[in-house]
Amino acid sequence: MIREELLEVLEKDSRITVQELSVILGESEEVIESEMKEMEQEKIICGYHTMINWDKTNQERVTAMIEVKVIPQRDEGFDKIARRIYEFEEVSSVFLMSGPFDLMVIVEGKTMKEVALFVRERLAVLEPVNGTATCFVLKKYKDNGIFMEPRKKDERIPVSL
């Protein structure tokens, strides 16, 4: 129970301090610390990242979601080909999917050209890869539960009984 709620809070705010966690969850700091440490070791907690809206920076960045059809290999299934793909630094996520294609590969690059080059030269040429469909992200509205645009102001009457 404490784990579930701890994760619920951390997922939204990884910078929250152990002391604050202890207050809002009503648990001692020791318990919070040891639970976090254990979950880090068990790879339940895989990192404490920052959510960035790159569109608001001066950096050029494009994201593509590439649907990849592959031929699974004997004894290895999809894992071996998945690995050959996810080891590329350009690739930020790889998921095995149900549905009309097999792997969802998310690639980040500086320009569309760069991503296209990666698909053409690196991804599509892999032997078990049977086909790719590259979809560029045009606009992010919501990512990981976070709205990209600021929400409306608090419209409640400031004092009500």
Added chain:
Amino acid sequence: MKNFLNPVVCDIKPSGIRRFFDIAAEMEDVISLGVGEPDFDTPWSIRETAIYTLEQGKTVYTANAGLKELRQEISNYSIRKYQLVYDPLREILVTVGGSEAIDLCLRAILCPGDEVLIPEPSYVSYIPCTILAGGKPVGIPLRGENDFKLKPEDIEKKITPKTKAIVFPFPNNPTGSIMTKEDLLPLVDIIIKHDLLVISDEIYAELSYSEKPHVSIASFPGMKERTLVINGFSKAFSMTGWRLGYAMGPESLIRQMTKIHQFAIMCAPTTSQYAAVYALKNCDDKVESMRREYNRRRRYVLSRIRGMGLDCFEPEGAFYVFPSIRSTGMSSDEFCSSLLYDQKVAVVPGDAFGEHGEGYVRISYAYSLEELKTALDRMEKFLQGLRS
């Protein structure tokens, strides 16, 4: 021209908060911890259901007592959540917010001179609604030293042959106090002995943070037939603007309340009723997730308030903490005004909820943790300023 106004209405004091609210509304950069409604948007699936029913043209009156389907879901919900069994056809009335149910009940039961016991501090509408219905409000103090729980001896002192009903406002606005099964038990005998009706305003029932879930006085043997349970969608489902509540009680009372409702209101808003059917069927998890978020804020605010050296009992319901500010030597009103002028933080003086709230302030935690932190930092600075 003669004065057309009814002196009974004219004599009712406007809400004590008005003046304070006007000041707060005009100042810039005010951070308010003064609201009495959730900060969460109504869950999207509920809003989306409402949009869909509008598209389908479901825009006509419903039955006076509310959509049959909604009353059925309210009945299921009450069984599931509070083990309260009510017949959807005869014992449930859908109203325009819980507030209409309070008004209807008082109008349905009160004869001139009948007395209604009203715990103080509590929500501000019980007293004026009692007066408007021709009754006489009689205050029962809720005391800080009892964690603002209702005590049998305090009730008995105020009972007269004219006492007809008692209001049970728990979980309580403004104190956040709750009544557990053990707290309620000794009151049951007194209520039955003196043959009183209980108006149990349980609008905050879903926002209870103790280990055990909310218990309704109506669930005690011999109480269902003398209790009107009032609940609604505003707090638990974050649906304040939808104006939807309900009353559950003995058939004879519900029938008379429905009569008044039929002539005065017709029916509760149709769109809201359809949305509510969806909410009761599908949104237990959303309610629980909001409750957990409130609970985290509650712990945070309580810890900060105590850290500032203010005396505060641990509230286990609603979304308010109610610290004593007596140690500052100020009245509630002075404290709130100074805090507003000095640090631009708005909290509500406790005496806005009755004279027994004097010496306390109501702090709402229907705000994000971030907002709470900023406001409480300012409040801390204010208190440090007072002490130095």
